[in-house]
Amino acid sequence: MKLVDNDTFLQRLNELFASSVERGTIWLTHKRLTYEDGDTSMKAGDGSLDTREYPCLLRATNGDDIKFSTTVQPGELNKFYSAYGTLLKSSMGTLRKRDKKREKMRSEEAAKRKKRMTDPIPIDGPKRGNGRRSRQRKIHAALKQQASQAKFKEREEAAKRAL
Structure with a gap:
């Protein structure tokens, strides 16, 4: 899976939506990115809440050959999600209607x-x-x-x- 910057991710996602207008499926995943392999709980070892901020990992794939991802730092989340939300809203018109x-x-x-x-x-x-x-x-x-x-x-x- 290729890791790209945020702007490139949005551009490639737009192209992926455009290529799958007639036929195809797109999977989008979001998750919190942690670097350590150990404890990923929300509480620290002494029982207090974890105050660290983690980046967000976003992945997009069509299931076959196109796979790319990006990481969004906590300070850039609002800016990224506003652009990401706009892209998703504009692409929702191309969805196939349910039978x-x-x-x-x-x-x-x-x-x-x-x-x-x-x-x-x-x-x-x-x-x-x-x-x-x-x-x-x-x-x-x-x-x-x-x-x-x-x-x-x-x-x-x-x-x-x-x-």
């Missing part, structure tokens, strides 16, 4: 499954003769529905206990 049709279809299917799970299955028909197989299928479906309801309740209880 709401597919999301709607999936939510409707989930609602149908939930309704099937909660609706009782009426068991009717003769025990013998014509319609016996239909009755047996309904009994089997009712047992399967009860098992899935019990499993759902167990999952809910486990989730409540986890909180």
Whole structure:
């Protein structure tokens, strides 16, 4: 990964956004940069708060061949983030819209499954003769529905206990 200065980072990021208008993904990461390998906690060894200021590391990549990063010193953060924010806002117009049709279809299917799970299955028909197989299928479906309801309740209880 190539380390560049702040202005070059912004220029190359703008070019990366421009190159991925039609197709592609861009990953941006931010993290606090520490130089020592030891303790990275926010508290010093004696229990008092750590008053040191750390630079910020920003990385950008398209996942393939373009990878670059920059470090921003604490005194330059406001200036850098104002330029960085402007660049991100101008590039947000090129984002692809979400496929709401597919999301709607999936939510409707989930609602149908939930309704099937909660609706009782009426068991009717003769025990013998014509319609016996239909009755047996309904009994089997009712047992399967009860098992899935019990499993759902167990999952809910486990989730409540986890909180």
